[in-house]
Amino acid sequence: MTCLPAPGAKKLGLVIDLDTCVGCQACATNCKEWNTSGHSAPLPDFKPYAAGQEGVWFNRVHSFEAGEGEAGRTVHFPRSCLHCETPDCVTVCPTGASYKRAEDGIVLVNHDTCIGCGLCAWACPYGAREMDDDQGVMKKCTLCIDRIYNENIPEAQRQPACVLTCPTKARHFGDLGDPDSAVSRLVAERGGQPLMPELGYNPVNRYLPPRKKALPPNAPVEDAPTPMDIRNPLLRWMDRVLSR
Amino acid sequence: MNPAPSIVFFTTASGAGYGLLFWLGLLRPLGLVPGSQGFGLTALGLALVLITAGLLSSTAHLGNPQRAWRAVSQWRSSWLSREGVAALGTYVPAVLFGLGLLADLPGLTAAMGLLAAAGAVATVYCTGMIYASLKPIKEWRHPLVVPGYLLLGAFSGAALLAMLGGFWGDGAVPAVLALLAGIAALVVKNAYWGAIDQAPPVATAESATSLGFIGKVRPLEPPHTETNYLLREMGFRIARKHAEKLRLLALAAGFGAPAALCAFALLVGGGMGAAALTLGAVLALGGLLVERWLMFAEATHTVTLYYHGS
Numbered sequence: 001m002t003c004l005p006a007p008g009a010k011k012l013g014l015v016i017d018l019d020t021c022v023g024c025q026a027c028a029t030n031c032k033e034w035n036t037s038g039h040s041a042p043l044p045d046f047k048p049y050a051a052g053q054e055g056v057w058f059n060r061v062h063s064f065e066a067g068e069g070e071a072g073r074t075v076h077f078p079r080s081c082l083h084c085e086t087p088d089c090v091t092v093c094p095t096g097a098s099y100k101r102a103e104d105g106i107v108l109v110n111h112d113t114c115i116g117c118g119l120c121a122w123a124c125p126y127g128a129r130e131m132d133d134d135q136g137v138m139k140k141c142t143l144c145i146d147r148i149y150n151e152n153i154p155e156a157q158r159q160p161a162c163v164l165t166c167p168t169k170a171r172h173f174g175d176l177g178d179p180d181s182a183v184s185r186l187v188a189e190r191g192g193q194p195l196m197p198e199l200g201y202n203p204v205n206r207y208l209p210p211r212k213k214a215l216p217p218n219a220p221v222e223d224a225p226t227p228m229d230i231r232n233p234l235l236r237w238m239d240r241v242l243s244r
Numbered sequence: 245m246n247p248a249p250s251i252v253f254f255t256t257a258s259g260a261g262y263g264l265l266f267w268l269g270l271l272r273p274l275g276l277v278p279g280s281q282g283f284g285l286t287a288l289g290l291a292l293v294l295i296t297a298g299l300l301s302s303t304a305h306l307g308n309p310q311r312a313w314r315a316v317s318q319w320r321s322s323w324l325s326r327e328g329v330a331a332l333g334t335y336v337p338a339v340l341f342g343l344g345l346l347a348d349l350p351g352l353t354a355a356m357g358l359l360a361a362a363g364a365v366a367t368v369y370c371t372g373m374i375y376a377s378l379k380p381i382k383e384w385r386h387p388l389v390v391p392g393y394l395l396l397g398a399f400s401g402a403a404l405l406a407m408l409g410g411f412w413g414d415g416a417v418p419a420v421l422a423l424l425a426g427i428a429a430l431v432v433k434n435a436y437w438g439a440i441d442q443a444p445p446v447a448t449a450e451s452a453t454s455l456g457f458i459g460k461v462r463p464l465e466p467p468h469t470e471t472n473y474l475l476r477e478m479g480f481r482i483a484r485k486h487a488e489k490l491r492l493l494a495l496a497a498g499f500g501a502p503a504a505l506c507a508f509a510l511l512v513g514g515g516m517g518a519a520a521l522t523l524g525a526v527l528a529l530g531g532l533l534v535e536r537w538l539m540f541a542e543a544t545h546t547v548t549l550y551y552h553g554s
Binding site for chain 2 (some may be wrong): 002003004018023028044051052053054055056057058060062063064065066067070071072074075079089090091092093094095096097113114115116117118119121122123124125126127128130131133135136137147180193194196197198199200201207209210213
């Protein structure tokens with residue numbers, strides 16, 4: 001059913017810290033690693049060892065320059081499905097393969113009924129959906145639905161693969177529908193932003209803005225040498241005599 | 245957007261087929277086209293061949309064409325699904341219309357002709373809405389997109405009906421309609437192209453990254469060195485100068501020339517007129533292929549903000 005469910009209380013999503021992301025691509029790599037054998041497996045790669053290789057990835061890390069001169073910043077920017085509250089990728093689907101879960105807001109594709117028409121990818125402003133040309137069906141981030149509810153792995157690991165692997169803890173997972181959750185508090189404290197809010201998709205994921213750059217410190221003052229800086233005893237004696 | 249040949253052919257052929265079905269179903273009960281059984285069946289046959297070829301072609305771009313039947317299920321939310329329902333539904337009155345022609349039942353023919361005409365309008369309207377409902381593509385969100393699809397379907401259908409009418413010795417009414425629709429198409433497409441050139445972007449690299457508070461945002465490093473599905477499908481770009489030439493070609497050869505040929509045929513009539521109407525129909529379909537190719541090639545998707553910054 002591609003009509004959207006009534007908005008639920010639970011809105012699982014990611015909060016991505018653009019201040020601490022170093023653009024290492026670990027999240028993209030671990031995403032591919034987990035998901036190529038998970039819910040949407042496999043994620044194909046074409047010509048993997050030759051020129052022109054390409055494949056399906058749920059997470060792509062861009063780098064941008066913002067601002068000019070001293071105020072300018074280089075910002076690493078991971079891009080993945082934002083699990084929007086009103087996603088057109090779901091409502092345009094002609095078969096009902098694309099759907100949004102009522103219980104936690106995760107947007108998924110049923111690969112058994114997808115016809116691979118590609119209309120959902122056109123309807124997504126964020127480029128979150130990629131066609132699997134091997135199976136002829138659309139694939140996308142599942143928010144690691146096969147990890148977060150997986151009782152066969154230790155509780156601490158029941159998080160999306162991208163979040164677990166981030167070496168700078170720039171990625172956070174939680175319920176953005178609960179104002180008291182850790183992710184919601186983080187968004188409130190740091191002023192987390194939605195992407196392209198003007199299009200009206202109401203994305204759940206939030207991006208924490210880079211912190212203001214510290215003012216450049218004053219030029220270091222060179223210390224005047226003290227008698228103890230003079231290692232040679234003869235020169236130290238001369239310095240003492242001449243300083244009188 | 246990538247102008248996939250199967251979709252360009254589908255919207256052109258089916259649009260012309262539904263246009264032809266619309267005018268035939270509407271004009272035949274009114275006695276404004278040749279009333280012979282041969283003309284009616286030929287025109288209906290051509291319409292159904294164009295519609296069916298287009299619909300079959302549209303399944304060629306599917307990843308799993310054998311599941312295409314599932315696409316009629318989500319008519320509550322999806323314009324693509326509604327198009328499928330309308331397209332299949334229109335076959336029912338169209339086939340009954342043909343049976344009415346075969347059995348020479350004027351009452352059934354008239355009723356089914358009008359129903360098929362309504363179905364044709366509904367289907368082409370849904371086709372237009374598939375594109376017009378996509379928020380990330382400003383060129384398709386434009387209010388002239390749906391009228392454009394309806395008008396161009398009516399234009400190409402009238403040109404085909406005029407051609408067939410010319411073969412049967414009376415293509416005057418459809419020729420007048422094709423002439424008027426051709427001029428209207430010229431005006432509407434010209435206005436549409438002017439409008440999309442001026443239209444502000446629906447989003448910016450700044451809003452796409454939430455980094456606008458720092459300043460102007462520009463891509464520094466792409467996430468991958470080779471291409472991917474997003475860039476092939478949504479990042480298709482053509483040189484601006486080609487677009488200008490192709491627009492002129494579509495306007496002059498695709499809409500203007502067929503309209504002029506219809507006017508010429510109305511003046512001279514006879515065999516010469518039929519030849520002019522045939523050439524006009526061929527030019528109209530060729531012009532529509534160019535227009536449809538541009539419709540895709542000129543469309544820009546917001547995902548390119550992440551890759552190209554614009």
